[in-house]
Each structure stands twice: as C-alpha cells, then as structure tokens.
Amino acid sequence: MTVVVKIGGARAVDPAGALADIADLDEDCVVVHGGSTAVDDTLEAMGREPEYVETPSGVVGRFTDEGTMDVFKMALPGLVNTDLVTGLREAGVDAVGLSGVDGGLLTGARKSAVRVVEDGKRKIRRGDHSGTIESVNADLLETLLAAGHTPVASPPMLADDGVAVNTDADRAAAAVAGALGATLVVLTDVEGVYADPDDPATRIASVATPEEYEALTEAAEGFMTRKVMAVTEALEAGATEAVVASANADSPIVAALDGGGTHVLPGAIA
Numbered sequence: 091m092t093v094v095v096k097i098g099g100a101r102a103v104d105p106a107g108a109l110a111d112i113a114d115l116d117e118d119c120v121v122v123h124g125g126s127t128a129v130d131d132t133l134e135a136m137g138r139e140p141e142y143v144e145t146p147s148g149v150v151g152r153f154t155d156e157g158t159m160d161v162f163k164m165a166l167p168g169l170v171n172t173d174l175v176t177g178l179r180e181a182g183v184d185a186v187g188l189s190g191v192d193g194g195l196l197t198g199a200r201k202s203a204v205r206v207v208e209d210g211k212r213k214i215r216r217g218d219h220s221g222t223i224e225s226v227n228a229d230l231l232e233t234l235l236a237a238g239h240t241p242v243a244s245p246p247m248l249a250d251d252g253v254a255v256n257t258d259a260d261r262a263a264a265a266v267a268g269a270l271g272a273t274l275v276v277l278t279d280v281e282g283v284y285a286d287p288d289d290p291a292t293r294i295a296s297v298a299t300p301e302e303y304e305a306l307t308e309a310a311e312g313f314m315t316r317k318v319m320a321v322t323e324a325l326e327a328g329a330t331e332a333v334v335a336s337a338n339a340d341s342p343i344v345a346a347l348d349g350g351g352t353h354v355l356p357g358a359i360a
Contacts, residue, residue, distance in 0.1 A: 091330075092118040092235070092272035095343055096263035096320075097174070099124030100313075103279050103337045105174060111343035113181035118235045121178075121185075121242040122266055124259030125170035126152070132161050132169075143206040143215065149315055153204070154256040159219040159246070162256055166244040167191075175242050186239045190223075190247035191254050195231075196262055198224035200249035221247055221255040223262060226269035260320035268327020275346045276317055277337035282352035283318065287311045294352045303358035325356045 093115065097105050105123075112119050129152075130140040138161075141153045154162060167189035178185035190196030200221045203214050234241050245262055246254040260276060267274035283306055285292035297306050310318040314334075321332040335351025336342060345351075 092120065092270050093343070093347070094120045094122060094263055094267040094270065094272045094274050094329075096260060096274070096276045097121060097123040098276075098278045098337060099126040099128060099170065099259065100279050101127045103277065105177065105337065107340065107342045108277055108337055109174070109177045109181055109183075111341050112178060112240065113183050115343065119240050120231055120235070120266055120270065120272070121174065121240065122259060122263035123166075123170060123174055123242065123244050125166040125244065128165040128170050129158070129162055132165050133158065136161070143204065143208070146205055146207055146212055149319070150312070151258065151316075152256065153206075153215060154219045155217050156219060159254070159256060163246060163254060166246070171242060171244050178240060178242065183240050184238055185242050186234055188241055188243045189254075190243065190245050190257065190262065193227050193230045194248055195227045195243060196223050196225075196245070196247035196257065196265065197227075198222045198247060198250065198257075200251055200253065200255050219253070219255045221249045221257055223247055223257055223265045226265050228269040231266070231270060258316065258320075260316050261323060264320040264324035264329070264332075265327065267324045267329040267332070271328050271330060273347070274321065274324045274329050274332040275343055276320060276332070276334045277342055277346070278313075278317060278334065279337065280314075281336045281339070281350070282334050283310055283314055285309050287314070295349070297352065297354040297358045299358055303354070306352070306354070321354050322359060325354065325359045329356075331355055
C-alpha cells in the first residue's frame with residue numbers, strides 16, 4: 091500500500107509527529123505539503139499584506155499576484171520543503187524534495203481569471219497566478235519510491251504556458267493519491283470533520299454511503315470545505331480511501347490509518 095500524507099501549513103499544525111511516523115511506516119509514503127503560514131509570514135516581513143478571496147461557492151483561497159508568486163516559490167519549495175526533508179533525513183528517511191515543477195510532477199491549465207465575491211457582489215479578478223492540476227507524473231514518484239526514496243512535494247505546479255503557478259496543496263495531494271491509487275491522509279489542526287463544526291465530540295468517523303457523504307459535505311465549513319473537496323477529488327481519481335485527521339495526535343499517521351479522523355470510502359462518492 092502507498093500512503094500519500096498531506097501535511098498542512100497552518101500555524102497550529104506541528105509536523106514533528108508525522109515525520110516520526112513516516113520513519114516507522116512499512117508502507118511506501120509520499121508527502122505533500124502546504125505552507126500558508128510561511129508565505130504569510132514572508133509577505134508580512136516584506137511589508138505586504140496577504141490577500142485572501144472568497145469564491146461564489148464560499149471557498150476561501152489565496153489571491154496570488156506576480157509578487158506573491160515570487161514569495162510563494164521562496165517559501166514552499168525553499169523554506170518549508172527543506173525543513174521537512176531535513177527533519178525526515180534526521181529521522182533516517184531517505185527523503186527527496188520536489189516542487190510540482192520538477193520533472194513536470196504537477197501540470198495543468200493556468201487560470202486566466204478567478205471569480206470572487208467582494209462586498210456581496212460577484213466580480214472577476216485578473217492577474218491571478220494559479221492553476222488547476224490536470225496531470226501527475228506518477229512514473230517519477232514510482233521511480234523514486236522503487237529506489238527507496240520518500241518524495242516530499244509541494245506546489246507550485248507547472249502551467250500549460252510553461253509558467254510556475256500556485257495550486258492548492260490539499261488538491262495537489264488528492265491528485266497524487268489518485269494517480270498512485272493510494273490512501274490519502276490529510277493532516278490538519280482538528281481531529282476530522284465534525285457534524286457540528288464547533289464540537290469535536292461530533293466527529294464523523296466513517297463515510298461509506300452517498301447519504302453519509304451528503305451529510306459530510308453539509309457539515310464542512312470554512313477551511314474544511316477545501317479538505318472535503320480534496321477527499322472527493324482523490325477518490326474520484328482512484329484513491330483507495332481518504333482520511334482527514336489531526337496532525338497533532340500521538341503518532342498521527344498511524345492513528346489515522348487505524349481508525350482516527352474521518353474516513354471516506356470510494357463507495358460514498360455517488
């Protein structure tokens with residue numbers, strides 16, 4: 091079994107437990123990571139304010155102009171990726187750092203504009219440097235895995251016009267898991283998807299039917315909407331299972347694979 095682990099970039103996510111787990115896993119593992127906090131911190135250190143926008147469907151995401159894209163390239167494949175690879179190698183894992191540009195790992199169409207909601211009105215914003223993943227170089231990942239390496243990958247992706255652009259790390263992990271026919275484990279700062287977003291006691295443990303999946307999508311709010319979107323895309327693309335779980339749990343990956351978090355099975359996606 092291959093496991094694709096998405097390590098979140100939020101400030102509340104501590105990757106140390108996940109890195110230790112990867113060193114002990116018997117399964118092949120691919121790590122995909124974000125770095126929203128690192129990007130925001132770098133922007134603020136440069137005297138720039140991070141900009142987030144809301145889509146008409148209610149999903150909040152980063153607006154990436156040309157200047158932000160330069161910071162993005164510095165922070166993710168530079169700072170965050172290097173730190174994760176260093177941590178894994180210290181734990182005895184033969185980790186290899188990659189961006190989505192390397193070897194054409196993540197490729198697809200660049201967005202010419204994005205639809206946003208500002209002050210209750212729908213608008214078109216141009217100048218966004220982001221894209222949608224359409225292809226994953228699974229051969230590259232499988233070659234690295236077969237040689238005993240653990241790939242550690244992050245955005246940016248390579249757009250079809252040959253430019254590096256931003257893409258959502260959760261959806262990148264989903265694309266990788268689908269291409270490899272793997273189990274996706276999305277590690278975040280909560281214990282899973284909650285039926286009541288404010289009450290951890292209402293964690294949805296398992297989603298196996300379309301009815302349960304509908305309840306899952308209705309429960310997801312805010313940042314969790316994007317996690318559920320990634321889970322859906324992973325399963326539709328061929329992942330064997332998808333889990334949303336806490337990065338801060340004891341042995342977070344092992345705990346997630348053993349039943350922690352929210353497990354979604356392919357049969358739930360109608």
